[in-house]
Amino acid sequence: MRLLYWPGPGRRAASAPDAGLALVFGAGLIGQAVCSALARTVGAETSVLPYDWNDSAARLRQGRDAVDRALARATAGPAREIAVLWAAGTSGFGSDAAAMVREERRHAEVLALARALQARATGARVTFHHVSSAGGLFEGARAVGPGAHPHPLRPYGTGKQAQEAALADLPHHRIYRATSVYGYTPGGRAGLVPTLIRNALAETPSHIEGALTTLRDYVLVDDVARFIAARMRAPGPSGAATHLLAQFRPASIFEIVRMIEQAVGRPLNLRVNHRPANAHDISFLPSAAPAGWRATDLTVGIARVHARVRADMISGGTRAA
Amino acid sequence: MRSLRICRTNRFQTRGLGVTDTLDEVTVSLVVPVYAGEAYLEALVAAAGALRERWHAEGAPITVSEMVLVDDAAIDGSADLIDRLGDLYPWVVPVHLSRNFGQHASTAAGILHSSGDWIVTLDEDLQHPPERVPALLQHAVSNGLDVVYAQPAEGPHQAAWRDTSSRGFKRLMSWLTGNAHLRLFNSFRLIRGPIARAAASVSGHDTYFDIGLSWFTARVDAIEMSLTDARFKESGKSGYTLKSLFSHALRMLFSSQIRFLSLGIVLGILLFFVSFSGGVFYLLRKLIAPETIAVEGWTSLFLLICFSAGLLAFMLGITLKYLSTLVLKAHGKPLFFTIDRSRDAQLVAWFSQAEEKAA
Numbered sequence: 193m194r195l196l197y198w199p200g201p202g203r204r205a206a207s208a209p210d211a212g213l214a215l216v217f218g219a220g221l222i223g224q225a226v227c228s229a230l231a232r233t234v235g236a237e238t239s240v241l242p243y244d245w246n247d248s249a250a251r252l253r254q255g256r257d258a259v260d261r262a263l264a265r266a267t268a269g270p271a272r273e274i275a276v277l278w279a280a281g282t283s284g285f286g287s288d289a290a291a292m293v294r295e296e297r298r299h300a301e302v303l304a305l306a307r308a309l310q311a312r313a314t315g316a317r318v319t320f321h322h323v324s325s326a327g328g329l330f331e332g333a334r335a336v337g338p339g340a341h342p343h344p345l346r347p348y349g350t351g352k353q354a355q356e357a358a359l360a361d362l363p364h365h366r367i368y369r370a371t372s373v374y375g376y377t378p379g380g381r382a383g384l385v386p387t388l389i390r391n392a393l394a395e396t397p398s399h400i401e402g403a404l405t406t407l408r409d410y411v412l413v414d415d416v417a418r419f420i421a422a423r424m425r426a427p428g429p430s431g432a433a434t435h436l437l438a439q440f441r442p443a444s445i446f447e448i449v450r451m452i453e454q455a456v457g458r459p460l461n462l463r464v465n466h467r468p469a470n471a472h473d474i475s476f477l478p479s480a481a482p483a484g485w486r487a488t489d490l491t492v493g494i495a496r497v498h499a500r501v502r503a504d505m506i507s508g509g510t511r512a513a
Numbered sequence: 514m515r516s517l518r519i520c521r522t523n524r525f526q527t528r529g530l531g532v533t534d535t536l537d538e539v540t541v542s543l544v545v546p547v548y549a550g551e552a553y554l555e556a557l558v559a560a561a562g563a564l565r566e567r568w569h570a571e572g573a574p575i576t577v578s579e580m581v582l583v584d585d586a587a588i589d590g591s592a593d594l595i596d597r598l599g600d601l602y603p604w605v606v607p608v609h610l611s612r613n614f615g616q617h618a619s620t621a622a623g624i625l626h627s628s629g630d631w632i633v634t635l636d637e638d639l640q641h642p643p644e645r646v647p648a649l650l651q652h653a654v655s656n657g658l659d660v661v662y663a664q665p666a667e668g669p670h671q672a673a674w675r676d677t678s679s680r681g682f683k684r685l686m687s688w689l690t691g692n693a694h695l696r697l698f699n700s701f702r703l704i705r706g707p708i709a710r711a712a713a714s715v716s717g718h719d720t721y722f723d724i725g726l727s728w729f730t731a732r733v734d735a736i737e738m739s740l741t742d743a744r745f746k747e748s749g750k751s752g753y754t755l756k757s758l759f760s761h762a763l764r765m766l767f768s769s770q771i772r773f774l775s776l777g778i779v780l781g782i783l784l785f786f787v788s789f790s791g792g793v794f795y796l797l798r799k800l801i802a803p804e805t806i807a808v809e810g811w812t813s814l815f816l817l818i819c820f821s822a823g824l825l826a827f828m829l830g831i832t833l834k835y836l837s838t839l840v841l842k843a844h845g846k847p848l849f850f851t852i853d854r855s856r857d858a859q860l861v862a863w864f865s866q867a868e869e870k871a872a
Contacts, residue, residue: 444707446714
């Protein structure tokens with residue numbers, strides 16, 4: 193878990209009246225990118241706090257300590273806006289009901305911390321920022337537009353829907369339904385794009401779990417992080433809001449493979465499983481895009497990820513793809 | 514019939530809000546490259562909306578899930594109009610290209626922004642009315658096709674010289690490229706979505722999109738329908754100039770393996786054998802009956818030239834063929850491509866049910 197603090201614009205941290213504070217749960221692709229975006233845009237200072245996802249007793253104690261530290265920091269700031277970000281989902285399309293229950297339990301604990309923080313933070317507003325999954329909620333649906341209602345098809349989506357429902361009693365919250373997020377974090381969970389790039393560079397076979405014609409909406413993690421970070425800094429009016437974060441331009445795996453081959457300059461050695469459990473097309477209409485949303489073009493995004501993966505490989509990154 | 518009922522009960526979308534598809538519903542995306550369509554776009558979108566409503570009212574297992582309007586650096590007020598239409602209708606997808614890339618590139622861009630099971634490309638000027646889409650779709654699914662072109666029953670321009678030259682051009686290019694489907698090419702086409710997207714994704718600047726399609730499927734056909742080029746009728750101006758026709762021809766040739774290349778190889782082999790046989794014949798004649806040769810040296814010189822020309826033509830043919838293979842590979846011609854046509858049965862059932870009702 194990370195505690196971030198940033199001063200108001202053009203002021204020193206100690207004297208900023210409009211400073212902000214955030215507790216970020218989850219140090220994966222999105223969590224790390226949000227912290228980087230906050231550091232880059234408002235010079236957020238980051239402290240890494242212990243939070244043991246595998247030990248519930250320790251987690252409870254560490255959570256209370258985190259709330260105390262956050263309050264102390266907010267008072268010293270002082271920070272009027274406190275953001276709590278949930279980006280700690282570890283589930284995927286293949287997760288079963290038991291895995292989703294475990295994730296929901298952890299999510300509920302973080303929600304409880306946010307409520308405790310709100311109860312004790314006088315003069316500050318706590319907004320809960322929740323990263324959800326558009327793919328899980330709208331699996332198999334195409335041309336998803338504004339106001340669409342989720343219709344999950346498997347435990348993964350049902351679990352994500354339950355997590356969103358658990359936010360209902362929080363007065364201030366933002367939900368970010370991200371589509372297939374791609375990007376690269378050394379040591380983090382690798383998605384389709386960095387895995388294919390790494391395999392192309394290493395000239396090793398890539399196993400595709402899906403027909404090459406399967407459509408997905410790939411969105412660059414930097415875009416998602418920039419959007420979330422901006423709302424963590426300035427959440428806007430009180431209440432709830434749900435944002436769909438997508439490229440709003442579907443792409444088949446065939447097209448992604450072609451783009452990666454062009455970016456890397458090498459052909460990919462593909463092993464395709466044509467009968468995967470997760471082969472439904474998913475696409476979203478641009479009319480569902482939130483105000484202020486800007487998505488990086490796929491070609492540019494893939495070129496950026498390629499540069500990062502290559503740099504990591506050159507510097508000795510040896511994580512298996 | 515049974516599958517249709519299942520489809521209806523599984524539906525969860527709220528059409529007015531834009532979610533238009535379920536796992537069971539077949540989706541159609543309309544793609545329109547726009548360059549100077551300000552006068553026609555509202556009517557075109559209204560016609561697409563009417564088709565959407567019609568299918569919905571009929572309880573069809575098909576829907577127009579989106580209409581992608583690609584602003585190819587339009588020279589009139591189309592760009593703003595596209596945005597306004599996008600604001601008005603959630604299923605209208607505005608795409609703005611950074612500069613004018615041409616009709617093929619903007620069509621490819623639109624296809625790559627679509628997600629439909631089927632994609633229909635239309636011109637901006639109402640020459641290709643959306644109400645004809647069901648006929649294209651029915652022909653495709655009934656015959657297991659991947660691409661169906663619309664063929665104008667009468668000359669679309671309703672000007673004999675213009676229509677004859679258009680047909681003549683297509684025949685010539687069909688012969689040059691050896692692509693039998695080339696004479697069917699028309700910008701009003703229905704394409705199976707995955708094939709359209711695959712062809713669009715491998716298309717480069719010089720790739721002729723329809724030739725690219727033929728790398729992925731041979732199941733191509735056309736149906737005749739009444740089509741009129743309203744703009745040509747009104748203004749007498751065609752969208753195609755001599756310059757653009759020349760550019761089309763060049764791209765068609767560069768995207769195809771031209772017949773000349775094989776002809777060069779065959780010609781080379783032929784000359785080689787003629788010179789070889791002639792050489793053997795005259796050598797034997799020299800040995801057996803030297804008195805019959807009146808002028809010495811001329812024959813061997815002729816045979817040598819023949820042999821050298823044959824060898825050169827053969828080597829050049831091989832080199833060009835090799836180069837052409839590399840160019841096609843660079844263009845993105847795939848080794849293979851897989852496709853699932855299993856959902857066509859659902860539409861075949863629907864169309865026959867609709868025909869029965871109509872009868």
